Amino acid sequence: MKEVTFTVLENAGIAPRTFWMKLSGDTSGIRGSGEFVQIALPGKFLRRPISVHDCDWDTLTLVYKVVGEGTEAMSAMRPGDKLSALTGLGNNFDIDACRSKALLLGGGVGAAPLYLLAKELCAQGKEATVVLGFNTAEEIMLEEDFANLNARVHIATMDGSAGTRGFVTDVLRIKNLSYDYFYACGPRPMLRAVCGAIKGPGELSMEERMGCGAGFCYGCTIQTAGGPARVCADGPVFKKEDLIW
Ligand SMILES: Cc1cc2nc3c(=O)[nH]c(=O)nc-3n(C[C@H](O)[C@H](O)[C@H](O)COP(=O)(O)OP(=O)(O)OC[C@H]3O[C@@H](n4cnc5c(N)ncnc54)[C@H](O)[C@@H]3O)c2cc1C
Ligand code: FES
Numbered sequence: 001m002k003e004v005t006f007t008v009l010e011n012a013g014i015a016p017r018t019f020w021m022k023l024s025g026d027t028s029g030i031r032g033s034g035e036f037v038q039i040a041l042p043g044k045f046l047r048r049p050i051s052v053h054d055c056d057w058d059t060l061t062l063v064y065k066v067v068g069e070g071t072e073a074m075s076a077m078r079p080g081d082k083l084s085a086l087t088g089l090g091n092n093f094d095i096d097a098c099r100s101k102a103l104l105l106g107g108g109v110g111a112a113p114l115y116l117l118a119k120e121l122c123a124q125g126k127e128a129t130v131v132l133g134f135n136t137a138e139e140i141m142l143e144e145d146f147a148n149l150n151a152r153v154h155i156a157t158m159d160g161s162a163g164t165r166g167f168v169t170d171v172l173r174i175k176n177l178s179y180d181y182f183y184a185c186g187p188r189p190m191l192r193a194v195c196g197a198i199k200g201p202g203e204l205s206m207e208e209r210m211g212c213g214a215g216f217c218y219g220c221t222i223q224t225a226g227g228p229a230r231v232c233a234d235g236p237v238f239k240k241e242d243l244i245w
Contacts (some may be wrong), residue, residue: 001088001214002029006060008081011074015141017066018109019075022059029088030055033095033116034205034237037062037085038213041070047086048074049210049232051113051185060087063112063142089213090236093117093183094203095124103179103202104130104151105168105194107186111142113205114185115149122149129177130154133168133190137161169197182240192245204243205236 006025014020030037030052037060038047048070054061066075077083095117102121104114111132118128128151134140135158146153154171155163164171168190171177182202184194191204208231211219215233222229224242229235 001086002026004029004085004087006083006085008077008079008083009059010079011077013075014063015139017075018139018141019064019066020053021062021064021074021077023062023083023085024059027055027058027060027087030060031088032092033113033120034093035088035090036113036213036232036236037087038089038210039070039074040084041073044070044073046211047213049089049213051205052116053112054116054119060085063109063115065109086213090232091234093120093205093237095120095126097201097203098126098179098181098183101127101179101181102129103177103182103198104128105133105182105184105186105190106130106142107133107168107190108135108139110184110186110190110205112185114183115142115145117183118146118149118151122151128152129179131156131168131171131177133157133171133186134162135159167193169193172197191243195240195243195245198240202240203237204240206231206238206243207236208232 006023010022036049053063130146130151131154133156185205208220211217220231
C-alpha cells in the first residue's frame with residue numbers, strides 16, 4: 001500500500017452524475033486490473049474506495065458515480081487540484097484463467113474496472129466480448145472505449161431505449177456468445193443473476209461499504225465457501241464458486 005498525492009488532469013462528465021477523472025502521479029503501487037484506490041476527501045474521516053479504471057506509468061484514471069457527499073466533492077475538483085489516494089489495494093482479476101475468449105459483464109458504473117481488464121486480455125491476444133447493462137440509453141458509457149480495444153460490445157437497457165431490453169443476463173439468453181471464462185462487476189443482484197445464468201467458470205468483483213480498506217477493521221467481511229473473507233484484502237475479486245448468495 002502506498003499513499004500518493006495525485007494531481008487532477010481532467011474531470012469530465014460522461015453520463016448523468018458519472019465522471020471520468022484522469023490523475024497524474026506515482027502509479028508504481030498499482031499492479032493491475034481489479035484493484036482499487038482509497039481516496040481522502042475533505043471533511044470525510046473514511047476514505048472512499050474507487051476502482052482502477054485505467055493506469056499507465058504516470059497516470060491513473062477513475063470512473064465514478066456521484067451518490068453522496070464524497071463523490072460530490074470529487075465531481076467539483078478541477079485540473080491542478082491535489083487528491084490523496086492509497087494505491088495497491090485489493091487483488092487482481094486472473095487474466096490467465098481465460099484460455100482465449102473472455103466474457104466481461106458490467107452493470108452501470110461496474111463497467112469501470114473491466115476496461116483495464118479488457119486491455120490486459122487484448123494485450124495477451126485474447127478475445128473480449130463485453131456486455132454492459134444500464135437503466136436507459138442516456139446512462140450508456142465506455143461503449144466506444146471498449147470497442148476501440150477491439151472488444152465486441154453488447155448493450156442492455158432496462159427500458160429498451162438501446163440494445164437488448166432487460167438485464168445483461170437477457171443478452172446472454174438471446175445472443176449466442178462464445179467464451180471460456182467470465183468476469184463481472186456491478187450491483188449485487190446483477191452478480192447473483194450472472195452466477196445463476198452462467199454454468200462455466202468465472203470471477204466477480206464485489207462491493208461492500210469499507211472502513212480501513214486495508215484489511216484491519218473487518219468492516220467489509222462477507223461469507224464465502226472458505227469462511228469469512230474481507231472484500232478489501234481478500235478481494236474484491238472472488239471466484240464464482242467461492243461466493244455464497
Ligand atoms: C472495491 C470498491 C470499488 C468501487 N469502485 C467504484 C468505482 O469505480 N466507481 C464508483 O462510482 N463507485 C465505486 N465504488 C463505490 C464507491 O466507493 C461509493 O459509491 C462511494 O464510497 C460513496 O461515497 P459518498 O461519500 O459519495 O457516498 P456516501 O455518503 O458514503 O453514501 C451514499 C450512498 O451510497 C451507498 N454506498 C456508499 N458506498 C457504497 C458501497 N461501497 N457499496 C454500496 N453502496 C454504497 C450508501 O449506502 C449511501 O446510500 C466502489 C466500492 C468498492 C468497495
Ligand atoms: S474495510 Fe477494513 S478490513 Fe476491509
